[in-house]
Amino acid sequence: MTQALLMRYLLWPLVKFLGAFIVVQAIVAAMNWVERRLLGLIQARLGPNRVGWHGLLQIVADPIKFLLKEDIVPSSSEKVAYFLGPMLPLIPTFMVYCLIPFGPPPMFIAARVNVALLLVLALTSTGVYGIILGGWASNNKYSLMGGLRSAAQMVSYEVPFGLSIVGVLMICGSLDLVRIVDYQANNAWNLFPQIVAFFIFFVSMNAENNRTPFDLPEAESELVAGYHTEYSAMKFAFFMLAEYSAMIVNSCLVTLLFLGGWTMAIDGKGLTTQQLVSMGVLGGIIGLAIFLTKMMFFMFVYIWFRATFPRFRFDQLMDLGWKWMIPLALGNIVVTGVFVLIGQERLMYWIGLATLGAIGFHIFRKPVPAVKAKTAHEVAHAS
Template sequence: MELLIQAGIALAKILIVITVMLLTVSYLVYFERKISAWIQNRRGPNRVGWYGALQPFADVFKLLLKEDIVPSNANKFIHSLAPFITLFVSFATYAVIPFGPDIKLFGRTIQLALADVNIGVLYVLALTSLGVYGLTFAGWSSGSKYSLLGGIRSSAQMISYEVSMGFSIAGVILLSESLRPMAIVESQYGFMWNALIQPIGFITIVVSAFAETNRLPFDLPEAEPELVGGYHTEYSSMKFAGFFLAEYANMIIASAMIVTLYLGGWQFPYIDKFGLSMGLTAGIQVLSFLLKMALVLFFFIWVRWSIPRFRYDQLMNLGWKVMFPLSLLNLIWVAALIMIFNI
């Protein structure tokens, strides 16, 4: 019986998270289009539903009805496998992100995270590196030079920026003394946000997150003027939609990771000092997590429509000669802080 209830709670959490996730992904696409329109003094989609609110669904239906074309000299198996790898990786990562504190419901404690894994951060790092395979496979198996170049670029880029990302996460782990996302969030109580304690690390992780998610200014794998569509040139219909969804899901993961590691996760500064009831506190904390995520996502979109694309050599220079030393510097800074102030 106990086991059944546990399983039921887990299932409910999974359902809620997946639904929220899918809805956010589709509305992220909508907001990307809206914000890009506003930045360019346009109105953006406003025909389907209230202010175009049903536009994401119209897009999905359009893609579903399209013909699924596989090039004749493609490796068919890997060609079909690649979008699934990308999608799987981006959705599986979300399992360890905590979105709220422990709450007490009907006499039992429920953790507001799908899985409170003690190596959560490592799990995220491992899975995001797996994501490279999706793009590289897609590029290689399409049998097209544009796709291949896009795939190679994406793997080079993601491997390069993984280094500085890893080191900027290491700074956080030094401070929190744990790889558990929950513990990392709890260590950022009040205004002890890592973004304020280690600003260099914050900058490096944000830049690496842009590179890892293949977003502008680092969207070289799909640089339209040179590579047509990059790794997804030869994809159509739902397989293309898979890549499209995965890109936005990756953005959500990246913003959730930035919020968890650097912006205090679900912490609302000194909320427990306000003397609010348990449920209200938890609600505000979950909301503050979502709000922080929304702000980071807005930043992602905002940057995309402001900054032009880097050249490939500039990207590699920035990755290895600037971001990597900066993230090491951040690590030393954090170590020095711990040595001097014993925090």
């Protein structure tokens, strides 16, 4: 009896967690190669293409190199905190994979908790401790400034990040990620009624992860490498791991909150959760595939941003967070509240759709004169 209970409530969820953990680690390792290769393609150069077929073995070579490199602990550093720095952010970002449903509920979620979203937010926001601890403990001026900047930035964007979710909660009425997804399958993607919230969420999530255009903590032209200037070998790798894992968590969150997660349905028609569950194993695989596709799209946008946008100045960054994002997020809550109160929720979906249409029209109105640039391939084979 107890064995069966243990099996059901502890071992089986843990197996699922480990599965998610390994898959995500594989994605993180692969992202390293994908990012460099994509940046190369966007900037008309090649990127890593030497190790193995199209440089694919780079995925294996990098971790081996991290393991074998010398681990330098600066003599003036604060030793205990220096060790804790890279380890602290790792644990909560990995724990989050217990809570995120990667597919239709009973199968692809390790621990379904009814305050999942709040727990995810709480766990991911602890990432700032590791960064400020590592930056301070290195006892290096660049590290300290990078750590402080990073802390100020992450803390500032935590507020609009949280506030933008409130609008979604007002519509869906639950903190359970599965219920939020089901609500979207039965109505439409939250992207439409909460388009402002989506915009705020997306910008803050870039800032939270210290990604370009908000990568001030690592501004290499002024701060060498920011908070991880003094870190080498595996400890540096842990910082990178935590960063990429947090990127994946945020991509998952934006997919779940705004893009309907693993479902592909409008108004309860299409691939809803019930539909997928009734299809059995095949439905699970389809759900997982839909989810991963949406998630990887956001990972791609992260890289796309990095290749496209120049870096903000620090005061611009703080201004954007405190003077624009927070009032905008509060305004979004008020507007959502008014629409829900007067019972015109449906209208929000149409307004959102119209806004998206207008943006699309604006982008595609004038065809940009095409400049025929040589592709990386042509450049490489020209001579």
